[in-house]
Every structure is written in C-alpha cells, then in structure tokens.
Amino acid sequence: MGHRRQTVFERNVPARSVVDHALARTRQAVFWQDDLGEPVVYPTLSAPVRADVAVVGAGYAGLWAALRARQRHPGARVVLIEGRSVGWAASGRDGGFCGTRLTYGGRPDADERAALTRLGQEHLAAVGSAVAGLGLDCPWERTGVVDLAVELHHIDRLQEAASAAARVGAPHTFLDRAKVRAEIASPTYEAGLVRPDDVVLTHPARLAAGLAQAASALGVEIFEQTRVTRLVPPGRGGGGDVVLRTTSPAGEAAVRADRVVLGTGAFPSLLRRYRRHTVPVYGYAIATEPLSAELLGAIGWRGRQGLRDLARRAHRYRLTADDRIVFGGHDAVYHPGGHLRRAYENRPEASRRLAEHLLTTFPQLEGVRLTHRWGGAAGTANGPGPFLGQAAGGRVQHVAGLAGLGVVATHFAAELALDRFDVLDGGAGTERTALRTLRQVPAPHPPEPLRSPGALGLGLDT
Template identity: 90%
Template sequence: MGHRRQTVFERNVPARSVVDHALASTRQAVFWQDDLGEPAAYPALSARVRADVAVVGAGYAGLWAALRARQRHPGARVVLIEGRSVGWAASGRGPGFCGARLTHGGRPDADERAALTRLGQEHLAAVGSAVAELGLDCPWERTGVVDLAVEPHQIDWLQDAAGAAARAGAPHTLLDRAKVRAEIASPTYEAGLVRPDAVALTHPARLAAELARAASALGVEIFEHTRVTRLVPPGRGAHGDVVLRTTSPAGEAAVRADRVVLGTGAFPALPRRYRRHTVPVYDYAIATEPLSAELLGAIGWRGRQGLRDLAHRAHRYRLTADDRIVFGGHDAVYHYGGRVRRAYENRPEASRRLAEHLLTTFPQLEGVRLTHRWAGAAGVTTGCGPFLGQAAGGRVQHVAGFAGLGVVATHFAAEVALDRFDVLDGAAETERSALRTLRQVPAPFPPEPVTAAGLRAVGRSLDGADHGHGRRDVLLRSLDALGLGRDT
C-alpha cells in the first residue's frame, strides 16, 4: 500500500464557521427547476390510444426521439408518456454541460473512434441548430470547457490530452500554472487545457421544457403523471402492436404502438432482458446566490467556460445566467437494491463536502451564501457509457446509460433509434446506426449484494487513486483491461 497523500481539498480546508455560514440558508431544491418557474402542464392519459411511435420518458432521450420522429414523419401519430413531469429527473438536474463526447468507455477501433469524435461534434452542432431553428427559449452558450489539473501529477495527463487534441486537429490551448490562474483565479489550479469547441452550456430544465413545447407544437401528444407498468410485445392478443399498459390519476389505460422508444433513464427498464444493465447512481450539486460584479472580477472567469478537474472523483462547475456558481460532482452514491427514491436526494455530508471544496477552489467566496442543494440519479452501465438495446425484432428501441453525457449523446441515441426504425421499413443503414460500438450491449450488473459491494470497492479504489498520485490499483487496472477506461 503506497503512501496516502492528502488532496488539495484536504490540505486547504476552509474554516468550519465559513462553511456553516455558506450552508445556513440552503434549501433542498433543484436550482434549475426553481429558476424555470411553473412549466407547462400536460394531461394524464385517461383512455386507450394507438400511435405510430410511442416514446416512454420525457427526459432528453425521449424528448429528442419524439420531436425528431414527428419531424421525420409529419403525418405520424407520436405519443410521449412520462411517469412524473417533463424534465423532472436527471435531464432537469445536471450542470447543463453539452459536450461532444458520445461515450465514456468501450474499446472502439481507430476508425470508429474517429467516427464517434466527428459524429459527436456534428450532433453538438445539430443541437445548437435545433435551439435556433425551433426557437427554443433557453440559453445556449458555446463557451467551451477548461480541463483543470488540481494536483501536480495531473499536469502530465493534461499534456497527454493536449497532444491527442493536436493529433486530431482539435482546437486547444495548454495553460501553465501562472496562465490558468490569470484566467481564473483559483489557488488550486496547477495547469489547464482550454477546449473552445468541446462544450456548450445550457439551462437543463428550461431546455427540457422547451423541447416539450416544440414537440407539442409539432403535434406530439404528451401525457404526464402516467406510469407505464408493463410492456407487452406483439403476438399476444395485441393484433401485431406493442402494448404499453399505463396507470395514472385518471385511471388505467394502454397505448398500442407500431414502434416504441424507451428512454427511462435511471428507472428500471421495461424489457426484462435489460433490467440489470443500468443502476441509478446519485450525483450531488450546490448553487450559490448571484455573485456581485466585484466578486466576479476577483475570480475572473470572463470566458464563462465550463470547468472540470481531472480527479478520479471529479468536480464540474459553471456560471448561470444570473452569475451563480453551480458546483457538483465528487460523490457518486449507489444505494443497495438500485432504487430511485426522493429520500436519497438529501445527503447533508455530500452537500457539506461540496461547500468545502467550492470554498477551497475560490476562497474569494467567503461570506457568500449557498441557496440550493440537490441530487439526481443517473443510469450507469458496466461499460461506463450509453447503449442501445432492442426487442420485438427491433420495433422496441431501449436507450440508456447516459450518465455524465447528457444532451448531445441522448440526441445521437434518439436519432440512431429512429434510423433503426427506418431500416425496418427498407431504408439503408446510416453511418451511425452501423457503428459496431453501438451494438455492444454491456454486461449486466450482478445480483445484490455483489453490485453494492463491487461499486463500494470501485469507489474506494477511485478515492485511493486520488490520494496516491493518480496511481490506479489492481481493481481499476483490471477494469481498464476490460475496456472500462479512466471514467469508471
């Protein structure tokens, strides 16, 4: 066992009284959803309907699938069913980073790696175009991102990343310690890699609400507070249709559909074969009150880029339209049994740790109050990235595992699911639907208690790497060898 070295966040812990003051007025509430206000409401399903395409889940994956299905086939009846409300779950809770990356893990060959990189950039541009063309009333700031070394050993990683960016012809600027601190005044930064084309920032809850509005305007029928209890494949008394059994305050009903897209995120998959392919992992975040112009001047950050450090247990943070800092990450918590529960969102120790880390990053914030603390559950796979499963001979497409990828990867996956439907109708495969990487379904998680024990072990190993100069232990190296990569 190597020497356990303190991280920068342990070497420079702010005074307890400073942290107490920052947390004193926080509410357990999602800042983005509070800031959105009262969104449009959609009815619950109260009667049987038949659709050409039915979509389950009104997060980004489902919203993109429904909207793009209607655009491709304007005469089709498209129905979108949501168990709670539009954007209620992970899509309305994340930091609003819209990155060009389409997968975390896996081992695509060189050709597919190049294709995934290019397609990621194309889909990032496509989402930005959709915001403009559909008239979506939500921010879209093409700010880019700064990857940050916060420990000396991470400088080598940044230099490797800069070399890879140079070979790929991607715009980038490597900043040494003095230059990165002149750009953004944090005593924790050792170096930075600016990627101006890699990320756009948006308001996650507002984007979800606006996608629903645009889809509805195109003719998509949206039903909220309608939970799908069962998926019945064709050939069981359904006259060739896929049947979705539902329940809502309006009673029990059903949707019969020719094609179905499932975008249920961290919630249990409807096809039994995929029930153990994702598990919900909780990520935590905090938001400050709006910062004064004087305070912003002391920090710098004039480019308003998204920021993320290179720790194995990393932080991501950004400025909002009203100049708050939203700061999240570090803790990723799985609860035994893989359930999604509101009670899991309140984790005071995680909120306190984030407050400490924020104040270590920006000591200038002493005296500033935090207003919100919240969490969201994201669906995580053993392959550390999204996958597209299918059932009923391809008539049911299941897209899942977007943890940390968000807007752009869900747009990509929705388009692939619709490409696959077109292939069923005789169309040729598209470049993206033909990718071998997308046909690789990750291994399922084992039954409890093995999953809980295994994820705890991975968490300990990641923490150990952060405390051991970045060195990965035998568990992490074994996962690397299986293609799970640094983002495990």
C-alpha cells in the same frame, strides 16, 4: 500498506464556521427547476390510444426521440408518456454541459474513434440548430470548457491531451500554472487545457421544457403523471401491436403502438432482459447566490467557460445567467438494492463536502451564501455507454447508459433508435447504425448482494 495520497481538497479544508455560514440558508431544491418559472402542464392519459410511435420517458432521450420522429414522419401519430413531469429527473438537474463526447471507454479502432469524434461535433451543432430553429427559450452559450489539473500529477495528462489535439488540428490550448491562474484565480489550479469547441452551456430544465413545447407544437401528444406499468410484446394479447399498460390519476389505460422507444433513464427497464444492465447512481450539486461584479472580478473567469477538474472524483462547475456558480460532482452514490427514493436526493454530507470543495477552489467566496442543494439519479451501464437494447424484432428500442454523457449523446442515441426503425421499414442503414461500438450491449451488473462490491469497484460510494 501504502497510504492514499491526500487531495488538495483534503489538504486545504476551509474553516468549519465559513462552511456553516455558506450552508445556513440553503433549500433542498433544484436551482434549474426553481428558475424555470411556471411550467406547462400536460394532461394525464385517461383513454386508450393507438400510436405509430410511442415514447416512454420525457427526459432528453425521450424528448428528442419524440420530436425527431415527428419531424421525420410528419403524418405519424407520436405519443410521449411520462410518469411524473417533463424533465423532472436527471435531465432537469444536471450542470447543463453540452459536450461532444458520445461514449465512455470501449475499444473503437482509429477510424471509428475519428468517426465518433466527428459525429459528436455534428450532433452538438444539430442540437444548437434545433435550439435556434425551434426558438427554444433557453440559453446556448458557446463557452467551451477548461480541463483543470488540481494536482501536480495531473499536468502530464493535460500535456498529453494537448499534444494529441495538436496532431489532429483541434484548437486546444495548454495553460501552465501562471497562465491558468491569470485566467481564473484559484489557488488549486496547477495547469489547464482550454477546449473552445467541445462544450456549450445551457439551462437544462429550460431546454427540456422547450423541447416538450416544440414537440407538442409539431403534433406530439404528451401525457404526464402517467406511469407505464408493463410492456406487452406483439402477439401476447395485443395482436400485432406493442402494448403499454399505464396507470394515472385518471385510471388505467393502454397505448398500442407499432414502434416504441424506451427512454426511462435510471428507472428499471420495462424489458426484463435489461433490468440489470444499468444501475441508478446519485450525484449532487449546489448553487450560490448571484455573485457581485466585484467578486466576479476577483475570480476572473471572464470567458464563462465550463470548468472540469481532473480530481479522482471530478467536479464540474459553471456560471449561470444571473452569475451564480453551480458546482457539482465528486460523490457518486449507489444504494444497495438499486432503489430510487426521494429521500436519497437529500444527502447533507455530500452538500457539505461540495461546499468545502467550492470554498477551497475559490476562497474569495468566503461570506457568500449557498441557496440550493440537490441530488438526482442517473443510469450507469457496466460498459462504455450509451447502449441501445431492443426487443420485438427491433420494434422496441431501449436507450440506456447515458449517465455523465449529457444532452448531445441523448440526441445521438434518439436519432440512432429512429434510424433502426427506418431500417426495419426498408430504409438504408446510416453511419450511426454501422458503428460497432454502439452495437455492443454491455454485460449486466451482478445481482445483489454481489452488486455493491462491484459498484465500489467502479469508484462509487454506497
């Protein structure tokens, strides 16, 4: 039986004392949420409400759906219901990479692949226009991204990607070992591919908070700490409306709506038919203290690009506005049973592994403290993702499978859900509604106890 090849992170493990020092003063807290300042608090739902459009979940997908619904139909009553607080889950915890990729995998033909690439660029521009036009208080850094070979066998992948980009005129630049290390001084880098137009960096928690404030200013009614316990389809005790049964500290209430968008992310779908189509997977991240100008000078990284290595379990990392490094990835943990628990957000072995990998990447950071460590769950589909399920003849749209795709894909999916509502009202279809790749609903994950080996087959931990 062959042996698995050691990675650069296993061949070059920092001294235990160096890692212990880095971790000694970390807090189990999300840096982005700590950096948000005093959040706006929205009321709980305490009385019945009738809405034209009800949205469940105040992560990016739900926030975009509520905001864009109100912009498309200024006279519509739009209600957004959140079980905890705006942006508290995956949307307020990720790395803040806004990329152009709209789907993973699948088998689009050449024309559809080109359309998805173009639409990704268009939706990135649309998100940027919204940030500027709505005056959102969040950074929007057009840094691009560098894909990084950290093993010799990764170099061919980058060269092939550079050649493919050249054929379509994309402004990507391949950097050999000397050039990439001159750009960013890491002894782990063997080559790099600079993609200047494919990623913008933002502050994820501030973006979510800003979207909520903009939606509220447009007339969207937002209710926090209000959990939807049940969805009742039309004709089952609710007349012609879709009914959402809710509970909050103020008591139980009902939201009756003509249209519903479900953007509940990693949480179980309110539609039973989709309960096994996604599973929650936990990822982890760490943040350093602000780095001195001298230390930043030793690393380089003057372009402040987002960085992504090609390790089997990839890392993604970036600089914050106050020059911290936020470093995440590698571990993707599925807990048997698919449960979501606060305790799962604290995984000391994952934080330690990330600290080791950060110090292997940048040994210049020896002596630097880590301030934050955190985790969070995202919903991953058994297919290309994202997918939009539906019920009640299309009056309920279920947006799911967005793990790893991020801000731009959530905007795209929200707009697609609203396109489908417009088609129900007699409107014309759009390029989005015509995409075959996005009409596919993936097969459900197998039930337990068969699911755990399936998760391992996807390269996940348990």
